[in-house]
Amino acid sequence: MRLAFGKALVELGLKYKELYVVELASNTIAPIFAENFPERFVGIDVDVQGLIGIATGLAVCGKKVVIPAYTGSLMRVWEWVRDIISRARLNVKLVGIHRSINNDCLSSCYEDFSLMRIVPNITIVSPADSVELRCCFEEVLSVDGPTYMRIYEEEYGRVYDECVCRLGVANVVRDGFDVAIVAVGSMVFEALKAAKELKNHNIDVAVLDFHTIKPLDINTLIKYARSTGALVVAEEHNILGGLGSTVAEVLIREYPIPIEFIGVKNVYGYSVKSLEDLGLTASDIVRAVKNVVRVK
Amino acid sequence: MEAPPISSLDLGSSFVEVIRRILRRGLNNNQLIILRELSSYEFKSLTHALKIISKKYNIPLSTLKINAKILKDLGIIETYQGKQIKLTPAGQIITEIINVKSFNHVGLDYRVVKDLSEKISLARDYIRKIITEVDAEYLEYTLSIMDILITLYLYRGYEVGSSKSSLRDRLVVSRRYITPTLYTVLAIAGLVPEGRVLSFRSIEELIQKYSEVGVPGIDVISQSLGQGLLIGCGMALALKRDGIPAKVYVVGGSEELVEERVWEAVLVASKLRLDNLVLVIVSRGLSNQGGLKEDLILRLCISGWHVVRVSDYNPIELLRVLNEVNVVGKPSVITTINNYRDILTKECELRTHYNIPYE
Numbered sequence: 226m227r228l229a230f231g232k233a234l235v236e237l238g239l240k241y242k243e244l245y246v247v248e249l250a251s252n253t254i255a256p257i258f259a260e261n262f263p264e265r266f267v268g269i270d271v272d273v274q275g276l277i278g279i280a281t282g283l284a285v286c287g288k289k290v291v292i293p294a295y296t297g298s299l300m301r302v303w304e305w306v307r308d309i310i311s312r313a314r315l316n317v318k319l320v321g322i323h324r325s326i327n328n329d330c331l332s333s334c335y336e337d338f339s340l341m342r343i344v345p346n347i348t349i350v351s352p353a354d355s356v357e358l359r360c361c362f363e364e365v366l367s368v369d370g371p372t373y374m375r376i377y378e379e380e381y382g383r384v385y386d387e388c389v390c391r392l393g394v395a396n397v398v399r400d401g402f403d404v405a406i407v408a409v410g411s412m413v414f415e416a417l418k419a420a421k422e423l424k425n426h427n428i429d430v431a432v433l434d435f436h437t438i439k440p441l442d443i444n445t446l447i448k449y450a451r452s453t454g455a456l457v458v459a460e461e462h463n464i465l466g467g468l469g470s471t472v473a474e475v476l477i478r479e480y481p482i483p484i485e486f487i488g489v490k491n492v493y494g495y496s497v498k499s500l501e502d503l504g505l506t507a508s509d510i511v512r513a514v515k516n517v518v519r520v521k
Numbered sequence: 522m523e524a525p526p527i528s529s530l531d532l533g534s535s536f537v538e539v540i541r542r543i544l545r546r547g548l549n550n551n552q553l554i555i556l557r558e559l560s561s562y563e564f565k566s567l568t569h570a571l572k573i574i575s576k577k578y579n580i581p582l583s584t585l586k587i588n589a590k591i592l593k594d595l596g597i598i599e600t601y602q603g604k605q606i607k608l609t610p611a612g613q614i615i616t617e618i619i620n621v622k623s624f625n626h627v628g629l630d631y632r633v634v635k636d637l638s639e640k641i642s643l644a645r646d647y648i649r650k651i652i653t654e655v656d657a658e659y660l661e662y663t664l665s666i667m668d669i670l671i672t673l674y675l676y677r678g679y680e681v682g683s684s685k686s687s688l689r690d691r692l693v694v695s696r697r698y699i700t701p702t703l704y705t706v707l708a709i710a711g712l713v714p715e716g717r718v719l720s721f722r723s724i725e726e727l728i729q730k731y732s733e734v735g736v737p738g739i740d741v742i743s744q745s746l747g748q749g750l751l752i753g754c755g756m757a758l759a760l761k762r763d764g765i766p767a768k769v770y771v772v773g774g775s776e777e778l779v780e781e782r783v784w785e786a787v788l789v790a791s792k793l794r795l796d797n798l799v800l801v802i803v804s805r806g807l808s809n810q811g812g813l814k815e816d817l818i819l820r821l822c823i824s825g826w827h828v829v830r831v832s833d834y835n836p837i838e839l840l841r842v843l844n845e846v847n848v849v850g851k852p853s854v855i856t857t858i859n860n861y862r863d864i865l866t867k868e869c870e871l872r873t874h875y876n877i878p879y880e
Binding site for chain 2: 265267
């Protein structure tokens with residue numbers, strides 16, 4: 226997805242004249258953008274705190290700034306986001322690039338959604354594949370205010386052929402009436418795989434792509450909670466504080482139903498060879514669905 | 522007529538001092554500015570010179586033309602070979618005696634100077650009132666930055682509600698605990714009604730509500746110099762790339778210079794050649810030598826910054842330095858010390874139970 230992101234940057238750089246990209250000079254996340262728009266590219270070899278300081282300054286002067294970086298190093302700037310960027314609602318778009326396998330603790334972070342979620346005034350987005358990335362990113366740039374977008378280094382599977390994406394409105398990828406799987410990012414593809422397998426067991430599941438974690442699409446959530454009566458939430462993120470917690474916080478007030486959570490179970494998820502080690506595959510989702518159907 | 526050689530005059534003698542005083546009285550500020558510029562640079566013609574002077578010192582061209590004519594009539598400047606302009610022999614002697622280059626108030630409109638002095642004494646009254654009647658914490662932070670903030674605030678001009686791409690200079694303040702000063706500055710600028718001077722706690726809420734961006738006249742208030750200078754770099758970069766000829770002033774204290782983030786910003790600014798960035802560092806004047814330590818100044822020089830030290834602090838001197846700081850390709854730093862103890866009266870010190878340390 227990183228290459229798709231680079232391409233999207235160039236296309237949107239043509240459209241938005243005040244778009245700036247700030248990143249480490251030695252990284253190659255946006256090389257084409259740097260070639261095409263050198264006057265809007267800032268590449269310096271400083272710590273990411275320096276980068277965000279410069280981005281804040283640019284945003285105060287009215288620019289839209291995109292900072293791509295690997296998620297582990299990006300979390301260092303949480304203090305800046307909390308103190309200045311979110312309080313003043315500056316137009317700084319953080320883009321975290323997540324590496325699922327063959328990563329190390331310092332470059333990949335499974336806690337980013339929960340950290341960003343507790344900061345007011347921020348929008349959190351995570352597209353499922355390159356197609357959704359393009360329209361998500363365009364939406365992100367068209368709204369004002371700080372945003373955190375998480376994309377993945379690799380694309381595991383294509384979910385959409387073409388996509389219409391609006392921030393704060395979840396996409397219904399597959400409809401169903403037994404159980405609803407609420408997924409985000411790379412887990413949407415896994416959820417679709419699980420849905421195919423569950424058809425053999427006569428369980429009809431709906432797959433919902435909640436690409437916007439904050440603000441959450443409460444209407445769709447409650448609608449599917451009412452119609453199915455059981456939920457499984459899947460995210461490539463720590464169980465504590467991410468999409469699962471958000472969903473639970475809403476449903477416990479509005480419409481309590483049995484929910485199962487798929488995510489990294491409060492461990493450091495690094496140096497894994499595959500998602501199986503973390504319990505984030507389609508078979509885990511299948512197991513969770515069967516559990517929750519029994520309780521229902 | 523041959524002029525006596527200048528070396529035969531003892532410029533330090535009291536005899537010459539009398540002549541100096543008379544000459545300074547006889548020529549007004551604008552005429553002194555014209556003499557200063559003409560004695561320092563070569564110009565193609567008088568009109569060319571006056572246009573440049575008008576832009577540099579912000580004086581209307583018509584005023585300069587009138588004053589230049591007076592100087593011509595007095596025989597101090599003359600044209601030769603048609604258009605070229607130079608000082609007459611008499612003019613040369615006069616320039617030497619007056620010593621225009623070191624005259625402190627040259628370069629500033631006397632109205633600006635008078636206005637600023639008045640505003641600063643008004644600010645001191647306000648802040649004394651605030652300190653005695655309402656308890657204020659962390660006085661060092663507040664007071665040390667006060668004069669500088671007022672100078673910068675009024676000197677750059679402020680526009681309430683100006684757009685992000687306007688041509689005004691930007692101001693970034695990197696200091697904590699400055700609410701009383703902030704409030705005083707806003708009151709002086711007329712943005713907060715005078716009757717509410719003492720209710721500054723509620724104004725504190727107002728300023729808190731504005732958050733770091735949005736206090737009228739100040740672009741960003743940040744917590745520490747590390748953040749403020751980085752933000753200043755970003756702003757200077759944006760202005761430069763847009764081709765806007767505005768400056769970015771960052772005001773901060775010297776205590777934070779031990780933070781590594783500050784030096785990162787120093788290197789970034791030097792690398793990106795942000796010559797529209799001016800950093801003003803305020804020391805609290807507590808150390809023995811006063812001012813910034815030598816090794817820090819050296820480090821700033823080596824990092825590619827243009828360093829100006831203002832040893833004898835007063836707002837007028839600061840204004841003069843701000844006017845002159847203009848180096849191509851290098852960001853600038855002005856280091857000053859501010860011994861703010863003269864702001865406090867005995868009564869202030871007794872009322873506050875915060876002990877300002879003496880070193």
